[in-house]
Structures are given as C-alpha cells and as structure tokens.
Amino acid sequence: MEREREERLYQMQAELCQTLADPTRLKLLTLLEDGPKAVKVLVEVTGQRQAKISQHLGLMRQRGVVRAERVGNEIHYSLTDPRFLEACRITREILLEQLTRQGNLAVPLLVEDR
Amino acid sequence: MEREREERLYQMQAELCQTLADPTRLKLLTLLEDGPKAVKVLVEVTGQRQAKISQHLGLMRQRGVVRAERVGNEIHYSLTDPRFLEACRITREILLEQLTRQGNLAVPLLVEDR
DNA sequence: TATTAATATTCAGATAATCGAATGAAGTAA
DNA sequence: TTACTTCATTCGATTATCTGAATATTAATA
Numbered sequence: 593m594e595r596e597r598e599e600r601l602y603q604m605q606a607e608l609c610q611t612l613a614d615p616t617r618l619k620l621l622t623l624l625e626d627g628p629k630a631v632k633v634l635v636e637v638t639g640q641r642q643a644k645i646s647q648h649l650g651l652m653r654q655r656g657v658v659r660a661e662r663v664g665n666e667i668h669y670s671l672t673d674p675r676f677l678e679a680c681r682i683t684r685e686i687l688l689e690q691l692t693r694q695g696n697l698a699v700p701l702l703v704e705d706r
Numbered sequence: 707m708e709r710e711r712e713e714r715l716y717q718m719q720a721e722l723c724q725t726l727a728d729p730t731r732l733k734l735l736t737l738l739e740d741g742p743k744a745v746k747v748l749v750e751v752t753g754q755r756q757a758k759i760s761q762h763l764g765l766m767r768q769r770g771v772v773r774a775e776r777v778g779n780e781i782h783y784s785l786t787d788p789r790f791l792e793a794c795r796i797t798r799e800i801l802l803e804q805l806t807r808q809g810n811l812a813v814p815l816l817v818e819d820r
Numbered sequence: 821t822a823t824t825a826a827t828a829t830t831c832a833g834a835t836a837a838t839c840g841a842a843t844g845a846a847g848t849a850a
Numbered sequence: 851t852t853a854c855t856t857c858a859t860t861c862g863a864t865t866a867t868c869t870g871a872a873t874a875t876t877a878a879t880a
Contacts, residue, residue, distance in 0.1 A: 601805075648873090757827090761868085
C-alpha cells in the first residue's frame with residue numbers, strides 16, 4: 593500500500609523528467625518564465641517549425657507542466673508552477689560548473705544567468 | 707557563438723533529464739542519498755534483477771550523475787553532486803501537491819518525505 | 821589453479837519518442 | 851461566405867530506450 597504509492601510517485605516523477613528531457617521543451621519552458629506567450633511568439637523566438645512547437649507544447653500541457661488559454665485568435669501558454677524553473681535552474685547550475693571545471697577553462701568564466 | 711553555447715547547454719540539460727527519466731534510476735538516486743552503496747545492496751533493496759540495476763547504474767555513471775569506486779570485491783556507487791537530489795525534491799514536492807489537490811483527497815494527507 | 825561472488829556487457833525484441841509533411845480546425849475580418 | 855491567421859493533429863519513417871536472457875569480467879578465496 594505505502595510501497596505501491598511510492599512506486600507510483602517514482603513513475604510520475606520519471607514521466608515528468610521525460611517531459612523535460614528535450615532541448616526544445618526546456619527552451620520553451622524558459623521562455624515562459626516571464627509570463628504567458630502566444631504560440632506564434634514561441635515559434636518566432638525559437639525559429640522552429642510551428643507544428644513542432646505545437647507538438648511540444650501539447651505534450652507539456654498534457655503532462656501538466658504548462659497550461660493553455662485562448663485569447664482571441666491566439667493561444668497563450670504559461671507555466672503551471674514556477675518551481676519547475678527552480679528545478680531546472682539547479683540542474684543548469686550543476687552543468688555549468690561541470691563545464692567550467694572540465695577543462696573548458698578557455699571560456700571567460702560563465703556568469704550565472706538569471 | 708553565445709547562441710551556440712546556449713543550445714549546447716539546453717542539449718546537456720535535456721540529456722540530464724533523460725538520465726533521470728526512469729523510475730528505477732530515480733529510486734537508485736534516492737537510495738544513494740545517505741552515502742555510497744554496493745551494487746549488491748541496491749539490487750537487494752530494489753528487488754530488481756542485477757543486470758538491470760547494473761545497466762541503469764552504468765548509464766548514470768556515464769552521464770556523470772553517479773561515480774563508482776571499487777572496494778575489494780564490491781563496487782560502491784555514490785552521487786557526484788547532492789544537488790541532483792535537491793532538484794528531485796522540488797519536482798517531487800510539486801507532484802505530491804498535484805496528487806493531493808487533484809481529488810486524491812481520500813489519501814491521509816501526505817507528509818513530505820525527508 | 822579452480823571456484824565462487826560481485827558486477828558488467830552484449831544481444832534481440834518490444835515499446836516509445838522525434839520530426840517533417842500534410843492536413844484539419846477555429847477564430848477573425850472583409 | 852470567403853479568405854486569412856493561428857494553432858492542432860495525424861501519419862509514417864527514423865531513431866532511441868527498456869528489458870530479460872545469456873554471457874563475460876574481475877577479484878577474493880579455497
């Protein structure tokens with residue numbers, strides 16, 4: 593009973609990680625940091641095909657990471673929870689450190705973004 | 707140049723998320739919270755097949771999430787960075803809230819583990 | 821050296837994810 | 851209604867991932 597619940601949680605957590613396990617989706621997530629954005633805008637900023645962006649947004653919405661709201665002709669996407677970015681920030685921090693530590697010292701000392 | 711670097715970082719981050727996107731691996735990660743553990747122990751505790759555990763550990767090591775150290779007959783695995791668990795804790799927190807919010811109110815009010 | 825315990829690797833089958841291309845649907849404005 | 855803009859979905863091909871089964875490797879021990 594308690595064990596089963598734990599398993600389910602690990603399963604959900606894995607699914608969430610899977611949802612974040614794509615560079616385009618991570619970028620979209622980051623772009624939503626400052627508030628809702630129309631698909632159109634996200635397409636422009638990322639420079640990727642509209643269908644692709646819609647697919648990724650659809651997946652994220654389905655997984656509860658993002659929510660959609662119709663505004664006239666457009667559909668605006670936003671984060672369901674700002675803490676997703678907090679988790680991303682931590683992993684990014686680790687990766688940046690790994691980068692600078694692992695011989696990539698030619699790079700002019702990365703400043704933490706944000 | 708700067709753009710390319712950003713792309714590379716998103717790529718790395720996606721790879722890291724992918725590395726965490728498996729319930730068995732998440733469980734292993736959590737089990738390593740209190741320090742290094744032999745594969746044997748991890749096999750016992752998870753109740754999964756040895757080959758499977760080794761495969762997952764191998765993948766995580768390859769991706770730099772855990773490290774391996776030989777101790778006599780055994781090989782002890784440990785986290786390379788405790789902050790991985792911090793990121794996991796955040797996502798788990800979100801998921802638990804979602805669970806309790808989304809009608810799963812029959813459950814006796816989950817206490818945050820840890 | 822032979823054996824055993826602990827761990828890793830390889831292989832094959834099944835399942836899932838990604839992407840582009842094409843098309844569909846819904847709202848707006850003429 | 852027609853045309854246009856914005857967004858979503860479906861399909862098919864490619865590629866990746868997960869797992870069990872079998873086997874290999876490495877170190878300790880007899």
